[in-house]
Amino acid sequence: MGEKTVDTLEDRRLWALSDSELTDRIDDVFTGLQNLRAQWLELIAELDSRGLPAKLGATTTGAWLRDRLRIHPRTATRDLTLARNLRRLPGLANALAHGTVNTEQAEAIAATMTDLPTDLGQALHTEVEQTLIGFAAQFGPPQLAQLGQRALELVAPDVADAHAAQLLDLQEKRARRDSYFTLSPDGLGRTRLSGILTNDDAATVSAAIESLSSPAAIRTRGAGHRDKRSDGDGERADGADRADRADRADRADCDEEQTPGRRRAHALVQLSQIALAGGTLPHHGGGRPQVIVTMPFQPWRDATHAALGIGQLSNGRLVTAATVRRMACDADILPVVLGGDGEVLDVGRQRRTFTPAIRKALYVRDRGCSFPACGQPPERCDGHHVRPWTHGGMTSLDNAALLCRRHHNLIHDGDWTVRIAADRLPEFVPPTHIDPQQRPRRNQYHRRT
Numbered sequence: 001m002g003e004k005t006v007d008t009l010e011d012r013r014l015w016a017l018s019d020s021e022l023t024d025r026i027d028d029v030f031t032g033l034q035n036l037r038a039q040w041l042e043l044i045a046e047l048d049s050r051g052l053p054a055k056l057g058a059t060t061t062g063a064w065l066r067d068r069l070r071i072h073p074r075t076a077t078r079d080l081t082l083a084r085n086l087r088r089l090p091g092l093a094n095a096l097a098h099g100t101v102n103t104e105q106a107e108a109i110a111a112t113m114t115d116l117p118t119d120l121g122q123a124l125h126t127e128v129e130q131t132l133i134g135f136a137a138q139f140g141p142p143q144l145a146q147l148g149q150r151a152l153e154l155v156a157p158d159v160a161d162a163h164a165a166q167l168l169d170l171q172e173k174r175a176r177r178d179s180y181f182t183l184s185p186d187g188l189g190r191t192r193l194s195g196i197l198t199n200d201d202a203a204t205v206s207a208a209i210e211s212l213s214s215p216a217a218i219r220t221r222g223a224g225h226r227d228k229r230s231d232g233d234g235e236r237a238d239g240a241d242r243a244d245r246a247d248r249a250d251r252a253d254c255d256e257e258q259t260p261g262r263r264r265a266h267a268l269v270q271l272s273q274i275a276l277a278g279g280t281l282p283h284h285g286g287g288r289p290q291v292i293v294t295m296p297f298q299p300w301r302d303a304t305h306a307a308l309g310i311g312q313l314s315n316g317r318l319v320t321a322a323t324v325r326r327m328a329c330d331a332d333i334l335p336v337v338l339g340g341d342g343e344v345l346d347v348g349r350q351r352r353t354f355t356p357a358i359r360k361a362l363y364v365r366d367r368g369c370s371f372p373a374c375g376q377p378p379e380r381c382d383g384h385h386v387r388p389w390t391h392g393g394m395t396s397l398d399n400a401a402l403l404c405r406r407h408h409n410l411i412h413d414g415d416w417t418v419r420i421a422a423d424r425l426p427e428f429v430p431p432t433h434i435d436p437q438q439r440p441r442r443n444q445y446h447r448r449t
Contacts, residue, residue, distance in 0.1 A: 031099050038097045044083040056434060057416065059374050059406055067373035067445065074184070074194075078107075085110035091129050101136040108141040109133065112148025115171055117163045120152075127155050172198065193265075212267035213260070294364050354383040354395065361397045367446035370418075370426040371407035375445050382408050386418055386426070401426040 017025065044065070047053065053064030065076040082103065086093040092109055095101045101109065109132045116125060128151045135147055152160035181195035197205065294312050311319045362383060369376040381402040387393030401418055403411060411418055415431030419440075427440040 034102050037103050041083040045087045082107055095133045104141040105136045108144040112151050131155055209264050209267040212270050213263035362402045366402040369404040370401045370443050372441040372443050376404035380404055384408055386420055
């Protein structure tokens with residue numbers, strides 16, 4: 001008696017709604033969601049305009065949103081971009097607030113407004129904006145984006161002709177500005193590739209990938225493998241030779257069935273392997289680019305224990321022990337052997353100031369900038385002496401932390417302090433104006449275990 005029951009769909013009797021009542025309810029809830037989204041974007045814009053995330057030690061507003069709300073970085077960036085655009089497009093912001101457009105339509109319209117030449121004058125800008133808002137009653141985001149490409153032609157044909165070349169130049173500049181490439185794990189043992197390239201850059205990448213992914217190129221490589229195998233290497237172990245032949249046979253069988261998209265994915269990996277093997281890539285972080293894999297000592301040493309081990313790449317993603325052993329043969333790998341408690345047993349023999357060996361250990365331990373909420377990868381970070389070397393600090397793993405350039409400067413010039421905790425991981429103490437209790441904080445973004 002008196003117990004509060006869970007409000008389920010059954011309690012709300014949604015099953016009893018007629019078809020028209022159900023669709024009306026969907027319309028009402030969607031309108032409410034858009035109203036909340038409009039308020040949400042206004043809050044983000046205000047937060048951003050005040051520069052509050054930077055005052056709290058965050059790298060960017062997007063990074064602060066990601067850490068504060070535990071959302072995907074892509075979601076934070078997308079919402080921040082639209083919030084900023086709505087600040088400079090009050091007509092569109094008003095349309096969103098009153099339900100005339102939804103957020104996806106607002107994104108498409110804002111993209112068009114960004115592309116318009118800057119010398120058109122406010123009146124013409126407003127006319128284009130209102131015209132596209134009017135189209136929102138009939139068209140979805142893809143159609144609005146297409147109409148946006150002809151927005152000037154629809155509103156002012158004479159002006160459109162005069163600005164056609166300028167508009168194309170602006171679009172190309174925006175494409176260069178917005179170019180990006182990301183690798184995002186989906187939690188299911190896969191990684192999603194996404195990004196934007198300029199048309200000319202895409203043509204370059206496409207030409208290289210197609211050279212490796214076309215059926216003719218695959219058949220040529222297969223013939224090359226058969227020729228090499230016919231020469232033979234009688235010194236190879238029978239087991240390794242059988243495994244190699246089976247692997248090649250599996251690949252040959254799959255090649256005929258592969259979709260063009262799958263062939264291009266394999267070609268992208270091959271391009272990267274060729275670049276790593278060539279040794280011509282520029283250095284970053286004090287050493288040449290390499291793949292770092294960590295795993296327990298016994299499965300690494302002994303193939304009979306492979307089922308007991310799981311390897312971890314430098315980006316935190318997990319692979320099987322068998323995959324680690326294969327990668328060590330095929331790619332430029334730096335195996336980091338760990339003891340039973342996860343301590344690094346072998347990182348090299350050099351002992352100079354932040355040698356590649358020490359940096360490798362930092363990569364494995366910190367996995368990127370160790371400052372709270374920062375997502376910068378290790379390649380973009382500096383090694384920082386927790387106790388300054390000039391004050392007697394040792395150049396060692398237990399006196400080091402990876403920091404991106406911005407947070408490295410913050411630690412040197414600001415009120416934050418860093419220390420190595422009892423578990424040998426870096427933690428940061430904020431100044432009193434951020435946290436009067438000065439409770440230590442850690443970067444949870446990189447902690448995947």
